[in-house]
Amino acid sequence: MIKLEAIHKYYGTAAQRLHVLKGIDLHIEPGEMVAIMGSSGSGKSTLLNIIGLLDGFDRGQYQLDGKRIHRLRESDAARLRNRCIGFVFQSFNLLPFKNALENVALPLFYQNVGRRQRNARAQQYLEMVGLGNRGTSMPNQLSGGQKQRVAIARALVTQPKVLLADEPTGALDSVTTGEIMALFRQVHQQGNTLVIVTHEADVAARCQRRIVLQDGLIASPALEHTQM
Amino acid sequence: MINLDHWRDIAQTLTRHRLRTLLTAFGVFWGIFMLVLLLGAGRGLENGVTTRFGGIENVVFIWSAYPTQRSLAGLAVGRRITLSEADVDAINARAEGLRRVYGINRVGSWGSAQYVTRGAQSGSFGVKGTHPGLDQVENLQVLNGRYVNALDMQQKRKVAIIGTRVRDVLFRADENPIGASITIYGVPFQVVGVAGSFDPTENANNDLETIYIPNRTLRYAFNQVDRFNNLLLLVAPGADAREVEQQVREILRERHKIHPQDVGVLGSFNGQEEYEKFLGLFAGIRLFSWIVAIGTILAGAVGVGNIMLIVVRERTREIGLRKALGATPRAIVSTIVQESLVLTALSGYFGLAAGVAVLEAISPLFATNDSFRSPEIDFATALLALAVLVLSGLFAAWLPAARAAAVNPIIALQDE
Numbered sequence: 219m220i221k222l223e224a225i226h227k228y229y230g231t232a233a234q235r236l237h238v239l240k241g242i243d244l245h246i247e248p249g250e251m252v253a254i255m256g257s258s259g260s261g262k263s264t265l266l267n268i269i270g271l272l273d274g275f276d277r278g279q280y281q282l283d284g285k286r287i288h289r290l291r292e293s294d295a296a297r298l299r300n301r302c303i304g305f306v307f308q309s310f311n312l313l314p315f316k317n318a319l320e321n322v323a324l325p326l327f328y329q330n331v332g333r334r335q336r337n338a339r340a341q342q343y344l345e346m347v348g349l350g351n352r353g354t355s356m357p358n359q360l361s362g363g364q365k366q367r368v369a370i371a372r373a374l375v376t377q378p379k380v381l382l383a384d385e386p387t388g389a390l391d392s393v394t395t396g397e398i399m400a401l402f403r404q405v406h407q408q409g410n411t412l413v414i415v416t417h418e419a420d421v422a423a424r425c426q427r428r429i430v431l432q433d434g435l436i437a438s439p440a441l442e443h444t445q446m
Numbered sequence: 447m448i449n450l451d452h453w454r455d456i457a458q459t460l461t462r463h464r465l466r467t468l469l470t471a472f473g474v475f476w477g478i479f480m481l482v483l484l485l486g487a488g489r490g491l492e493n494g495v496t497t498r499f500g501g502i503e504n505v506v507f508i509w510s511a512y513p514t515q516r517s518l519a520g521l522a523v524g525r526r527i528t529l530s531e532a533d534v535d536a537i538n539a540r541a542e543g544l545r546r547v548y549g550i551n552r553v554g555s556w557g558s559a560q561y562v563t564r565g566a567q568s569g570s571f572g573v574k575g576t577h578p579g580l581d582q583v584e585n586l587q588v589l590n591g592r593y594v595n596a597l598d599m600q601q602k603r604k605v606a607i608i609g610t611r612v613r614d615v616l617f618r619a620d621e622n623p624i625g626a627s628i629t630i631y632g633v634p635f636q637v638v639g640v641a642g643s644f645d646p647t648e649n650a651n652n653d654l655e656t657i658y659i660p661n662r663t664l665r666y667a668f669n670q671v672d673r674f675n676n677l678l679l680l681v682a683p684g685a686d687a688r689e690v691e692q693q694v695r696e697i698l699r700e701r702h703k704i705h706p707q708d709v710g711v712l713g714s715f716n717g718q719e720e721y722e723k724f725l726g727l728f729a730g731i732r733l734f735s736w737i738v739a740i741g742t743i744l745a746g747a748v749g750v751g752n753i754m755l756i757v758v759r760e761r762t763r764e765i766g767l768r769k770a771l772g773a774t775p776r777a778i779v780s781t782i783v784q785e786s787l788v789l790t791a792l793s794g795y796f797g798l799a800a801g802v803a804v805l806e807a808i809s810p811l812f813a814t815n816d817s818f819r820s821p822e823i824d825f826a827t828a829l830l831a832l833a834v835l836v837l838s839g840l841f842a843a844w845l846p847a848a849r850a851a852a853v854n855p856i857i858a859l860q861d862e
Contacts, residue, residue, distance in 0.1 A: 267856050270770075272770060272855050272856050273856055292774070292775055293774040293775060293776060296769060296772050296773060296774040296775070297772065297774065299770065299771070299772050300771065300772020300773075301772070305770050305771070307859060311763070311767045311859060313764055313767070315458050315462075324768070324771055325771045325772055328768075328771065328772040328773050328774070328777060329772070376772075
């Protein structure tokens with residue numbers, strides 16, 4: 219599903235260049251649930267941005283679902299993101315002036331899906347995350363866990379190839395974290411591909427495979443696989 | 447991408463900052479409002495003056511001005527041309543685009559006043575010949591009695607229409623001048639009418655100090671049967687007065703053997719030229735109105751652009767999120783542009799409506815005014831104003847939309 223080969227990424231100007239990713243090789247098969255770990259500054263967010271087509275890379279090869287990704291135009295990247303990738307963020311990023319249902323339906327809006335159908339599909343995914351009766355709630359009326367559930371429903375509503383989560387439990391307490399991870403497992407069991415960036419070991423432990431980034435390189439590949 | 451959701455978003459953003467939105471919208475509102483008022487007022491002035499013109503744009507006067515200065519066909523220089531009835535007949539027969547030619551005479555030379563008495567009262571006034579139906583052309587409005595009619599001409603009646611100044615000098619306020627007798631240059635005339643002037647220029651004063659008598663009476667009573675002082679050409683509607691004048695000059699040149707380059711022999715006054723001067727004046731007023739109003743609208747548009755910039759900054763995170771979820775730069779730009787268009791179009795529309803309402807409200811106040819009449823703006827102008835609005839809306843949206851399109855979702859979504 220995701221195939222990265224020798225990905226290099228630099229930041230800054232030629233005079234003061236920061237080598238963030240120093241040759242990442244990473245293959246993620248369809249249906250895998252992968253945790254990316256690493257300390258702050260290890261390049262894990264940059265990696266996630268590259269996988270999520272929010273950022274480009276300087277050298278290397280990237281194939282997403284068999285399609286070679288190289289220097290996409292911004293509008294093409296937007297369309298690919300819309301169809302292939304679902305994002306879940308640490309701070310949820312729900313639009314505060316839209317209710318839960320409208321938030322979930324938002325990505326479909328950019329696919330020009332009609333309003334009625336948008337809402338029907340959004341309702342379906344709200345039910346899947348267990349919030350079928352909270353569709354008209356505004357985000358400030360929801361708890362953190364509920365907000366993240368709405369965000370997950372929003373990420374799934376386009377039936378993306380890959381779900382990318384950036385510290386999805388970073389703002390949640392441990393009980394809610396457990397619930398959200400259970401939800402991710404459920405999503406995984408339905409055959410979705412998940413990539414979760416986290417620095418929490420127990421979150422990573424509940425993933426199929428762990429990748430540790432250190433100074434822009436994948437460290438200790440031997441530790442990658444754990445038995446589920 | 448026009449969509450109900452867009453409109454709800456737009457309504458939400460604009461209502462979240464109600465005061466700022468209102469203040470901004472007021473800028474555009476005021477611009478359009480002023481434009482409508484200025485254009486309406488300009489039109490009112492124009493309407494007033496053109497109604498007072500009363501068709502002078504169709505009038506050409508031609509007279510014998512100077513002696514010839516160049517010889518033609520062996521004739522000596524220094525000849526004076528005399529316009530006669532034969533000239534009138536020739537012009538009537540040959541000139542095209544002409545409604546009618548009138549020969550006009552005056553007692554004494556051009557502009558000279560005649561001694562006029564009435565009992566013990568006396569004064570000096572111009573005495574001018576006229577024809578039935580020429581009261582409009584002379585910018586006269588008969589206030590009392592009547593104007594010259596066909597019988598007056600036919601029977602060479604000694605009747606007179608006097609300007610209001612003449613009346614004021616010769617008659618006391620409580621006297622009725624109609625039917626009274628006045629003596630012009632020793633010849634008694636009966637007053638049959640009193641006329642005011644609606645000439646837009648200072649000539650009005652001359653008109654009011656003039657006595658109008660039937661032209662035929664004048665020629666026979668004051669020994670001018672053989673000549674006309676000047677010819678008055680009434681141009682047919684739709685014909686070009688300049689062309690008609692050229693034709694008539696051509697005919698007269700041929701008849702009187704005037705050298706083609708001897709341009710000073712025939713003098714003329716072309717009403718169309720005067721009229722066009724006024725039209726130019728009004729075009730100038732209109733241009734001025736547009737410049738002022740467009741400036742105001744642009745100032746309003748800059749205000750709209752300003753608020754949109756703030757909106758974009760405040761919504762950076764939202765825009766970043768929308769981009770991450772698959773909004774193309776185009777979709778973002780279209781949202782911003784639509785918001786700005788809604789703001790300018792709505793406020794501009796209210797400005798238009800308010801301006802028209804004010805014009806409608808003040809219009810009856812000027813119903814009887816001579817120099818200002820029915821202020822209005824026509825449909826085409828309103829459409830043009832609308833186009834200016836839409837353009838200014840786009841102008842206002844340009845920078846904020848560019849800003850929004852350039853939002854980097856990675857930075858926008860970074861957690862603080």
